[in-house]
Amino acid sequence: MKKMFTPLLLTLLGIFFLLAVFKMPPMGxxxxxxxxxxxPRYITQGPQETGCSNLVSAIILNxxxxxxxxxxxxxxxxxxxxxxxxxxEHVKEGLSxxxxxxxxxxxxxxxxxxxxxxxxxxxxIINGGFSVxxxxxxxxxxxxxxxxxxxxxxxxxxxxxxxxxxxxxFEGMAILYFTVIGFMxxxxxxxxxxxxxxxxxxxxxxxxxxxxxxxxxxxxVTIASLFYILKKVERG
Amino acid sequence: xxxxxxxxxxxxxxIILFLVGFYAVAARPNLIKKIxxxxxxxxxxxxxxxxxxxKKNGAVPIIVEGVKNYINPxxxxxxxxxxxxxxxxxxxxxxLAVRLSESEKExxx
Numbered sequence: 001m002k003k004m005f006t007p008l009l010l011t012l013l014g015i016f017f018l019l020a021v022f023k024m025p026p027m028g029x030x031x032x033x034x035x036x037x038x039x040p041r042y043i044t045q046g047p048q049e050t051g052c053s054n055l056v057s058a059i060i061l062n063x064x065x066x067x068x069x070x071x072x073x074x075x076x077x078x079x080x081x082x083x084x085x086x087x088x089e090h091v092k093e094g095l096s097x098x099x100x101x102x103x104x105x106x107x108x109x110x111x112x113x114x115x116x117x118x119x120x121x122x123x124x125i126i127n128g129g130f131s132v133x134x135x136x137x138x139x140x141x142x143x144x145x146x147x148x149x150x151x152x153x154x155x156x157x158x159x160x161x162x163x164x165x166x167x168x169x170f171e172g173m174a175i176l177y178f179t180v181i182g183f184m185x186x187x188x189x190x191x192x193x194x195x196x197x198x199x200x201x202x203x204x205x206x207x208x209x210x211x212x213x214x215x216x217x218x219x220x221v222t223i224a225s226l227f228y229i230l231k232k233v234e235r236g
Numbered sequence: 237x238x239x240x241x242x243x244x245x246x247x248x249x250x251i252i253l254f255l256v257g258f259y260a261v262a263a264r265p266n267l268i269k270k271i272x273x274x275x276x277x278x279x280x281x282x283x284x285x286x287x288x289x290x291k292k293n294g295a296v297p298i299i300v301e302g303v304k305n306y307i308n309p310x311x312x313x314x315x316x317x318x319x320x321x322x323x324x325x326x327x328x329x330x331x332l333a334v335r336l337s338e339s340e341k342e343x344x345x
Contacts, residue, residue, distance in 0.1 A: 006263045010255050017251045026243040028292040035291050039308035046309075047299050055297035055309035060316060071317050078324035082331045131298060136320050219320065226327040230334065 050195075051205045052129040061129070061211050065193045068211075069182075072174045072218065079171060079222050082229050088164050089155075089228045102152050110152050117145045125216035129208045135215030142220030147227050155231055167221050174218035181207060246287035253280035267333040271326060278322050285311045285318075 025032050042055055042063070052058035060068050125138030150158035178193070185197035195211075196204045253276060260273025289311030297309035 006259065009262070010259055013258065014251060014255055017254070018248070021244055021247040021251065024244060024247065027246060027287055028243075028290045028294075030291055032288075032291075034288050034308050034311070038310055039306075042309055043297070043306050053299040055299065055306070056313050056316065059309055059313040064313065067317055071320050074321050075324040078328045081328055085331055085335050132296075134316070136316060223323060223327075226331075230327075230330060 050208070051201050052208060054129055054131060054134070057129045057134055057208070057212070060134075061208050062195060065195070068215070069175075069178045069193065072178065072215065075219060075222050076171065076175055079225055082226060086229050089159060089231065106152060110148065114145060114149060117141070117148075121145060121216075121220070125212055126209065128212040128216075129205070135212040136219055138212075139216040139219030140223065142216065143223035143227070146220070146224040150227070150231070155228075159228065162221075162224070164225075167225055170217050170221035171225060172218075174214045177210060177214040181211075244287075247284060250280040250284040250287065253277075253283065267336070268330075271329050271333065274329070275322070275326060278318070282315045282318065285315050 029035075042059065046055050046058045046063075047053055050058040050062040052061065121138045121141040123138075124133040124141060125135055126133075128134035128138070146158065146162065149161070181195070182193040185194045186192055188197040190197040195207050198204075257273045257276030257278075257280060260276065261270050264270060264273070289308045291305070291307045294305050294307035295303045297306045297312065299306075
């Protein structure tokens with residue numbers, strides 16, 4: 001009886017979802033509610049109001065900037081909870097040997113390629129407002145570069161290159177930047193986190209670029225720190 | 237009914253993904269597999285949202301001169317935010333799983 005319960009629940013859920021999907025309008029139709037209600041406003045007014053030609057960045061960095069701030073607080077909170085549960089990594093020389101020594105070919109290829117990976121990550125971060133890219137995507141690439149370095153050249157080497165003392169600054173950077181910008185706009189008499197508080201569109205673009213850079217570095221280093229915390233446990 | 241099913245294939249795919257993830261959460265006792273199941277359910281929701289946001293012959297929402305027909309950028313922005321929050325929740329649940337197994341090991345000794 002207990003074994004039958006899960007398949008029964010799954011079938012019921014599936015039937016329920018299927019009934020809902022059959023009521024939905026056909027996908028990609030220009031008259032769908034998603035394409036009619038809010039989208040025209042974003043598409044026609046977005047570039048003038050925000051200075052971003054990338055509309056996704058325009059939404060996450062201007063129209064819905066509260067959500068982005070909350071999201072940075074969420075991953076910062078996840079990191080803080082992880083630190084409270086497990087603590088920072090403690091690295092001693094020779095304590096964390098690699099389980100499998102990578103071949104010289106892999107090492108040499110990575111020595112050649114890692115600068116290009118980092119340049120690509122910075123390109124994606126800086127290009128976010130005006131073309132394809134964005135802070136979070138670039139941050140994920142940055143984190144994967146750090147993780148690849150740690151996997152190939154050893155965990156203690158990677159931690160030596162970017163020790164916890166240096167990472168603390170990057171982890172808190174985005175929230176600090178959001179707070180400073182938010183209170184600056186409040187003191188200028190505008191709403192909290194209104195990026196256009198001086199009324200100069202060039203300055204707004206500059207602030208957007210700063211937002212992209214701080215979000216990218218903060219999310220990348222936070223993901224790398226989470227990886228370090230989990231890696232420490234595997235050794236101990 | 238069949239007509240609407242054939243035009244909404246992505247929605248049906250996301251339902252199947254959701255059910256796969258739900259099965260992994262409900263039926264597997266292993267904690268890591270439960271976390272993977274939650275991730276699969278998240279992915280199905282992202283697929284559903286992206287499916288809602290599409291438009292026939294629509295261009296990527298980056299303003300280029302001479303293009304008029306853009307797709308809705310809002311679902312993409314929402315999915316971007318959900319991805320990052322997903323990273324945070326996955327990392328935290330993995331760390332809780334590690335702590336749980338550690339404390340179980342201590343109790344056994």
